Structures are given as structure tokens and as C-alpha cells.
Amino acid sequence: MSVSQYDIAKAAGVSQRAVSFALNGKPNVSKEKREKIIRVAQKMGYRPSASARAMQRRSTGAIGVLVQHYTSEEAMLEGINRVLQQAGYHTIIEQYGGVLKLDANKSRLLLERVVDGLIIINADESVTDLVHTQFENLASQMVWLECAHFGTSGCVRRDETGVAKHAVEQLSEKGYDRILYIERHAGLESGRKQFPYSGGIHYSCLDRHIAAQQMAEKLGIEFNCIDSMLRLEPLTSEQLAEHLDLNRGDRVAILAYDFWVAEWANRRLLRLGLDCPRDYGLLCLDEHRQFKTANIWPELSRYTFDRLAAGQQAAQMLLSMVNEKSQIASHCVGPDLILGQTF
Incomplete structure (x- = not known):
């Protein structure tokens, strides 16, 4: 009591x-x-209540972080915490479903001034709309990290277009004639709203696909795209090999959406005695999100994304908003290639 x-x-x-x-x-x-x-x-x-502390100090000493799942993007959360702790702030981490209420009952995070600022991680468009509606009071003290929303200020995310274009250029320089792009959600629109705060379809799905296809057309490389169907009924080894079509006698490379797709494709083709880079090339657009790819599959040619550093950038951006009342220009993290041995 x-x-x-x-x-x-x-x-x-x-x-x-x-x-x-x-x-x-x-x-x-x-x-x-x-x-x-x-x-x-x-x-x-x-x-004293949070609202009372806010009135006394004009600061709560806390920063809110909204996530889809508590276990998602651990590296980003670690980066955020490091910066905020050094600055004397503590972090309140909440899931979308616990804060962004769809009924008339508002959460404590909304009813009281519990936080001085807000960092939103991996939000699709349904979450974007809810945040803008329910957190109007924090509009100038809000940072979007790896989200579908990307405005002129207050946003940090990976340059997915730049990464995909750079990958196609690398494959072209290596002499590949064809690219088989394998993704998870072929034909789906970025930010598709399956249901509120579900995580939806990540914006990178469409960005990577379109950028890779456009660059391939520009360089005169044949470009084909298939869905791995990993979340439904994955393609069989024979079906994947049929798409790869090694009987044509030209050089073909698989461009994988992420680590999971790359690992799946490699395992499927190994069952048929096909190996990379002997029979085909393999380049991955994103590494493992939870574990260091170098410890799991060091030979994989891949693009990295320092998610810990991205979290630190987001926290520093928000501190400038909160303490200096300044708006920081949005920032895209560029491509970082580890060549490996698979293409």
C-alpha cells in the first residue's frame, strides 16, 4: 500500500x-x-510518485525503450544502456503490447510522466501510428531505431539500399552472370500490418530486394528472386537446386537476405553434394542477430551491422534531445563487408 x-x-x-x-x-x-x-x-x-519527482526535478532520470519482445535486439539494448548509465539515466524497457493500449485504458507510462524520452526499436507502421498518437508529449524527445519510420531527424537505421547495391557490385566484380536472391517474404509490401504491434514485415525486406534488383539491371546481371518459405513450408533441396539451375553452365551466386536464409540454402544444397564457392557463390546481407557469426560460420561472406554501436548512437541522439533540446539529423549506417570464403 x-x-x-x-x-x-x-x-x-x-x-x-x-x-x-x-x-x-x-x-x-x-x-x-x-x-x-x-x-x-x-x-x-x-x-514520491513519478509525476511528483518530475515536478520537483523537472526530470524523471529515466528513458523509456519500446520493444516487440524483451529478448529481441539484445546488442542494441546493451548499447543503449551503456550510454544512458554513463549519463546517469536508468532504462525502462516495455513491450509494445504492454504500453500501446488499443482500448481506453492507458498505461502508467502514458498517465504519468515516467520517462524523459523514448527509444522505439524495430517498429512497423502499425506501431508507428500508435506511438505518434499516444506519445504526443514526447514527440521532440523520441528516437526511432531500426524502424519503418525514418524522418529527417531522430532516426537511426541501417542503409539497406546501400548494402544491397554494394553486394551486387561485389558479385559483378567477381564475374558472376546471375544472381538468385533468396528472401523470407517475397511479394509482400514493407510495413504490412498483420495486426497491431506484431512486428509486421520488416522494412528491410522490400528495401534489399528492390535495391539489389535495380543494381543488377544497371550492371546487366540476370536477377531472379525466390522466397525461402522458411516460416511456412521451406523449399526442398531439389526445388532450390532447380531455381539455381547449374546446368546452364554460367556463374551463379546466391544473395541471401540474412544469416538464416544463407545457412538454410547452404544446408539444402550440401545434401545434393553442391558446395560454395565451388559450384555457386554465396553472399549474405545480414549476420546473426544474437550470436557472432564469426564464431558460428567464419567462412561466410557477409555484411555486418554493429547493433551495439547503433544502440549507442540512438541513446546519444536522445540525450541531446533531452538535455540540449536539439533535434539531431537522422543517420543511416553504411555497408560493412567481411569477404569470407563463400564467393
């Missing part, structure tokens, strides 16, 4: 006004009475 200033006043035998002065550090009460009130408050376990 929470303890109010009225309860403290009654227990200490003083007025509620005196309790307010003592707890807020005002000089309108004697030293002896102040010490007595503080002793009683501590004994009773009194803690």
Missing part, C-alpha cells in the same frame, strides 16, 4: 504543508521538524 504525505503528517504530528516543505527541501520548516518528518517518511517507506 502506498504511503501519502497525509499519512506522514498524521504519524509525525505535523501539518501536511510542513511535510510537503520538508520532503521538497523548502526552507519553510525548522531543521528539527524537517529531520523528524524525513525519519518518519523513511520508516514508513514513503516514495
Whole structure:
């Protein structure tokens, strides 16, 4: 049960006004009475509400982070925490479903001024709309990290277009005639709203596909795209080999959407005795999100994304907004290639 200033006043035998002065550090009460009130408050376990602390300090000392799942993007969360802790802030991590209510019942994060700023991670368009509607008071103190929303300021995300174009250029320089692009969600629009705060279809799905296809056309490389169907009924080894069509006698490379697609394709083709780079090339557009790819599959040619550094950038951006009242230009993280041995 929470303890109010009225309860403290009654227990200490003083007025509620005196309790307010003592707890807020005002000089309108004697030293002896102040010490007595503080002793009683501590004994009773009194803690001021977040809104009261905000009124007193004009700062809550907390930054909110919204995520789809508590276990997602651990590296980004680590980067955010490092910067915020050094700056004297603590982090309140909430899932979309616990904060962005779809009914009339608002969460405490909305009812009270619990945080000074907000970082949103991996939000699709359905989450974007909810955040903009329900957190209007934090509009100028909000950073979008790896989200579908990307405005002129307050956003940090990977340059998916730049990464995909760079990958096609690399394959062209290596002399490949064809590219088989394998993704997870072929034919789906970026930001598709399956249902609120589900995570939806990540914006990178469409960005990588379109950029790779456009660059291939520009360089005169044949470009074909298939869906791995990993989340439904994955293609068989024979079906994948049919798409690869090695009987044509030209050089073909698989451009994989991410680590999971690359690993799946490699395992499927190994069952048929096909190996890279002997029979085909393999280049991956994103590494493992939870574990270091170098420890799992060091030979894989891949593009990295320092998610810890991205989290740090997002936190630094937000601190500038909160402490300096400045708007920082949005930032895209460029391509970083590890050549490996697979193409």
C-alpha cells in the first residue's frame, strides 16, 4: 500500500504543508521538524510518485525503450544502456503490447510522466501510428531505431539500399552472370500490418530486394528472386537446386537476405553434394542477430551491422534531445563487408 504525505503528517504530528516543505527541501520548516518528518517518511517507506519527482526535478532520470519482445535486439539494448548509465539515466524497457493500449485504458507510462524520452526499436507502421498518437508529449524527445519510420531527424537505421547495391557490385566484380536472391517474404509490401504491434514485415525486406534488383539491371546481371518459405513450408533441396539451375553452365551466386536464409540454402544444397564457392557463390546481407557469426560460420561472406554501436548512437541522439533540446539529423549506417570464403 502506498504511503501519502497525509499519512506522514498524521504519524509525525505535523501539518501536511510542513511535510510537503520538508520532503521538497523548502526552507519553510525548522531543521528539527524537517529531520523528524524525513525519519518518519523513511520508516514508513514513503516514495514520491513519478509525476511528483518530475515536478520537483523537472526530470524523471529515466528513458523509456519500446520493444516487440524483451529478448529481441539484445546488442542494441546493451548499447543503449551503456550510454544512458554513463549519463546517469536508468532504462525502462516495455513491450509494445504492454504500453500501446488499443482500448481506453492507458498505461502508467502514458498517465504519468515516467520517462524523459523514448527509444522505439524495430517498429512497423502499425506501431508507428500508435506511438505518434499516444506519445504526443514526447514527440521532440523520441528516437526511432531500426524502424519503418525514418524522418529527417531522430532516426537511426541501417542503409539497406546501400548494402544491397554494394553486394551486387561485389558479385559483378567477381564475374558472376546471375544472381538468385533468396528472401523470407517475397511479394509482400514493407510495413504490412498483420495486426497491431506484431512486428509486421520488416522494412528491410522490400528495401534489399528492390535495391539489389535495380543494381543488377544497371550492371546487366540476370536477377531472379525466390522466397525461402522458411516460416511456412521451406523449399526442398531439389526445388532450390532447380531455381539455381547449374546446368546452364554460367556463374551463379546466391544473395541471401540474412544469416538464416544463407545457412538454410547452404544446408539444402550440401545434401545434393553442391558446395560454395565451388559450384555457386554465396553472399549474405545480414549476420546473426544474437550470436557472432564469426564464431558460428567464419567462412561466410557477409555484411555486418554493429547493433551495439547503433544502440549507442540512438541513446546519444536522445540525450541531446533531452538535455540540449536539439533535434539531431537522422543517420543511416553504411555497408560493412567481411569477404569470407563463400564467393
